[in-house]
Amino acid sequence: MASRFPILCICLSPFSLSMFCVSVCQLMQRSCRQVTLLAAPSRYWSSIPVAPPSLQPRLLLFLSQRFHDIETILSWSSWFKNRGLRQKNLFAGQSEWFRSDRRGKFNWDFMNHRDTSIEEVDVSNTLINYTGLENLVKQRGLCTLSVSGCAEVDDWFLSRLHIFQDTLEELDISNCPRISVGGLAALQKLRGLRRLDVSSLPRLQNPGLVAILLEEMLPHCHVTAIGYDHSLIYSHTQTDG
Amino acid sequence: MILSLLGRSALRPNRNNNIFLNTDLENQFKAFREKAADAMPGSDWTPFEKNRSLPPERADIVIVGGGVVGWSIAYWLKQKEMIRDGVRVLVVERDPTYSQASTVLSAGGIRQQFSLPENIHLSMISADFMRNINEHLSVLNEDPVDLQFNHSGYLFLASEKVAHIMEENYRTQRYAGAKVSLLSTTQLKEKCPWINTDGVVLASYGLENEGWFDPWMLLNAFRRKAISMGVYQCFGEVTGFRYTTNTMTTAEGDTVDFRRIKYANVQMPNSLEYQPVECAIVVNAAGAFSGKVAEMMGIGLGLKDTIAGIPLPVEPRKRFIYVVHCPNGPGLDTPFLVDYSGVYFRREGLGGNYIAGMSPEEEEEPETNNLEVDHQFFQKIWPHLAHRVPAFECLKVTSAWAGFYDYNTFDQNGIVGMHPLVNNMFFATGFSGHGLQHSPAVGRAMAELILDGGFKTLDLSAFSFKRIMTKEPMLERNIV
Numbered sequence: 001m002a003s004r005f006p007i008l009c010i011c012l013s014p015f016s017l018s019m020f021c022v023s024v025c026q027l028m029q030r031s032c033r034q035v036t037l038l039a040a041p042s043r044y045w046s047s048i049p050v051a052p053p054s055l056q057p058r059l060l061l062f063l064s065q066r067f068h069d070i071e072t073i074l075s076w077s078s079w080f081k082n083r084g085l086r087q088k089n090l091f092a093g094q095s096e097w098f099r100s101d102r103r104g105k106f107n108w109d110f111m112n113h114r115d116t117s118i119e120e121v122d123v124s125n126t127l128i129n130y131t132g133l134e135n136l137v138k139q140r141g142l143c144t145l146s147v148s149g150c151a152e153v154d155d156w157f158l159s160r161l162h163i164f165q166d167t168l169e170e171l172d173i174s175n176c177p178r179i180s181v182g183g184l185a186a187l188q189k190l191r192g193l194r195r196l197d198v199s200s201l202p203r204l205q206n207p208g209l210v211a212i213l214l215e216e217m218l219p220h221c222h223v224t225a226i227g228y229d230h231s232l233i234y235s236h237t238q239t240d241g
Numbered sequence: 242m243i244l245s246l247l248g249r250s251a252l253r254p255n256r257n258n259n260i261f262l263n264t265d266l267e268n269q270f271k272a273f274r275e276k277a278a279d280a281m282p283g284s285d286w287t288p289f290e291k292n293r294s295l296p297p298e299r300a301d302i303v304i305v306g307g308g309v310v311g312w313s314i315a316y317w318l319k320q321k322e323m324i325r326d327g328v329r330v331l332v333v334e335r336d337p338t339y340s341q342a343s344t345v346l347s348a349g350g351i352r353q354q355f356s357l358p359e360n361i362h363l364s365m366i367s368a369d370f371m372r373n374i375n376e377h378l379s380v381l382n383e384d385p386v387d388l389q390f391n392h393s394g395y396l397f398l399a400s401e402k403v404a405h406i407m408e409e410n411y412r413t414q415r416y417a418g419a420k421v422s423l424l425s426t427t428q429l430k431e432k433c434p435w436i437n438t439d440g441v442v443l444a445s446y447g448l449e450n451e452g453w454f455d456p457w458m459l460l461n462a463f464r465r466k467a468i469s470m471g472v473y474q475c476f477g478e479v480t481g482f483r484y485t486t487n488t489m490t491t492a493e494g495d496t497v498d499f500r501r502i503k504y505a506n507v508q509m510p511n512s513l514e515y516q517p518v519e520c521a522i523v524v525n526a527a528g529a530f531s532g533k534v535a536e537m538m539g540i541g542l543g544l545k546d547t548i549a550g551i552p553l554p555v556e557p558r559k560r561f562i563y564v565v566h567c568p569n570g571p572g573l574d575t576p577f578l579v580d581y582s583g584v585y586f587r588r589e590g591l592g593g594n595y596i597a598g599m600s601p602e603e604e605e606e607p608e609t610n611n612l613e614v615d616h617q618f619f620q621k622i623w624p625h626l627a628h629r630v631p632a633f634e635c636l637k638v639t640s641a642w643a644g645f646y647d648y649n650t651f652d653q654n655g656i657v658g659m660h661p662l663v664n665n666m667f668f669a670t671g672f673s674g675h676g677l678q679h680s681p682a683v684g685r686a687m688a689e690l691i692l693d694g695g696f697k698t699l700d701l702s703a704f705s706f707k708r709i710m711t712k713e714p715m716l717e718r719n720i721v
Contacts, residue, residue, distance in 0.1 A: 156372045159392035162420075162448045181573075181591065182452065186392035188574035189448065191432075209591055213573040 146172040148197070155183025162189040174199035174227070181210060193221045200227035295516045296475035296507050300331035302691065303505045303520040305479045305534050306527035307334025308344040309456065310669050310676050312463035313684025314524055319470040321688045326471060331518065333507055335478040341612060343528050344460050344677055346644025348562060348587065348596060350453040350577050351678035352395040353419035354445060356410045356718040357654065359703055361417040363679040366699060368450035370681035378466040386462040388454040393588070394447040396576040397719070403581055404443045406718055411445055420449040435571045437631055446576065453577060453587060456677050477507040481537050483517060498549065500538060501664045522691060524667045529557035529645035531670040538663050548710055549662055555671040557609045558648035562598045563619050567636040570595060584625040594639070597622060614641040646674045652714035657683060658690065658705035667691065668706065
């Protein structure tokens with residue numbers, strides 16, 4: 001049997017896209033045996049004069065449901081994106097660190113002040129995640145951390161914040177779509193926390209209750225939780241007499 | 242080659258009146274190709290009518306047991322195979338409702354606070370896996386996996402008698418890389434004002450990678466991903482094996498029987514119909530019922546002093562979990578608290594509910610022929626709970642359930658590896674209450690053992706069957 005990774009042997013230049021599809025279809029014949037569908041995509045491609053550089057998502061979905069190989073390609077692409085994410089994290093973490101507020105000093109000369117600790121870090125709206133915290137681990141004197149709007153910050157990130165448990169005073173985790181109650185429970189270790197912002201966390205089902213529980217858990221901390229709809233929902237039920 | 246050329250020529254555009262002739266020819270060629278492939282040995286075609294729910298007639302690896310350990314092994318086997326469809330994996334599960342499976346009845350905790358370094362590493366690797374679970378187990382165009390992981394950590398309390406053990410364990414845990422901290426009584430009181438620190442001299446708290454999650458989500462994530470990678474699932478019971486025996490004589494003149502499994506008989510539920518599945522390797526991941534599966538191979542049924550006479554020391558032990566409601570109990574920061582008396586409890590949800598349990602003494606082990614809950618047992622737990630947390634003096638039991646531990650009576654640690662006398666049966670069982678939290682790492686280790694011939698990333702040779710033969714227990718001191 002020929003190799004099961006036919007895609008690797010095929011050149012993916014856009015000019016040969018139609019040839020690509022035909023040869024891909026040939027090879028998939030052996031794995032999928034759906035001949036009737038082959039004719040349709042190959043005719044589709046040959047009618048387009050210039051192959052589009054990005055495939056339509058719907059067509060991709062259609063194809064991926066029928067051909068295992070395309071499914072593999074798509075999962076590779078998401079795996080590459082994850083890897084890219086990890087690489088970006090290092091840079092994102094570091095570049096924010098360069099620009100952090102160090103008591104008014106412009107820090108192009110941060111290298112000379114390596115031993116002074118950083119007090120405030122603002123990495124809002126970046127791709128920082130759990131591994132990105134590696135860069136911040138050394139900063140024992142961190143007082144303020146803002147990760148508002150970071151799409152990759154999740155509960156594991158919060159559980160790792162225990163490194164700053166003695167010094168962290170202000171934490172802003174608003175608008176992070178991946179945080180849920182389980183991660184907020186991990187904030188109990190931050191005993192020095194004075195201000196916590198948990199506004200607009202989409203995954204919280206009972207934001208009012210969670211805000212109250214957080215205030216109980218961290219008695220000296222002021223919890224801000226805006227951006228939620230706290231109104232009661234009335235539902236009318238019809239009862240049959 | 243010729244067939245594919247013929248296929249390609251059929252795709253060239255033709256005049257209208259020739260299209261029908263060409264598609265008909267194409268269909269005939271396709272039918273011919275399919276018949277030729279079916280006639281080759283190794284295909285699934287049989288001339289008789291087949292019951293669709295029967296497993297395939299041939300499989301490379303049969304995993305007995307569809308719990309989280311079984312599906313984790315199936316996933317990792319597919320993950321590690323070098324070519325697509327390199328191994329055909331079949332997971333056989335007796336109960337489609339999972340009503341007695343230990344996985345779904347578990348409290349769902351994960352901790353690194355063990356005394357054996359291997360257990361600590363297993364937990365750390367599993368926690369890493371769960372952190373990146375969507376990288377591993379997400380299926381294209383399906384919802385991402387959400388384990389509902391609560392990162393509240395485990396809090397172990399030690400009395401004076403066992404404080405030195407806790408300190409020793411702390412050193413082992415820190416050396417292995419786990420993030421644990423020791424708390425004195427005053428620090429404990431500061432952290433958890435709702436605790437009564439009477440009798441407690443030392444506490445150990447896990448800072449990271451500890452907490453609890455939803456075991457059903459993890460099981461389904463493994464199952465969904467494994468099925469999407471081509472693992473066969475069959476609901477049926479393995480009732481026996483067909484094996485060949487190879488008798489050899491030792492230097493002293495004793496005979497030893499080496500067995501090799503050829504067929505695993507899978508019986509359909511509520512039916513006498515069974516399918517003998519020809520297999521190369523059988524993995525025993527049947528959890529609490531692994532002892533019975535091992536007996537089918539004659540493990541333990543030999544003469545008293547021989548290796549064949551040593552049974553698999555895994556038996557089911559019933560454990561109860563009670564759901565209690567206490568309006569003034571500890572809040573969001575409640576860790577998974579384990580007292581030195583053996584009582585444990587953790588928070589469940591946000592409404593003042595907690596789940597609590599206790600491991601009974603050896604003499605008081607409940608019967609294991611059913612999963613009925615003994616509500617009288619709670620009367621033994623309550624005094625300890627109320628003593629430790631005064632708010633629990635007024636609580637109400639709202640619900641309870643029971644589940645089995647796959648209890649390793651020898652040393653309460655997992656048994657991972659091959660059997661010395663049955664050449665192609667592997668074990669991944671006997672975890673005595675930690676199977677769920679170690680399942681991702683154990684799955685990977687088993688896949689490495691089967692496909693690569695040895696452990697690559699984590700050496701679990703300490704958990705092999707050998708220690709049972711040489712009667713050298715590896716005791717885990719931090720059992721809950």
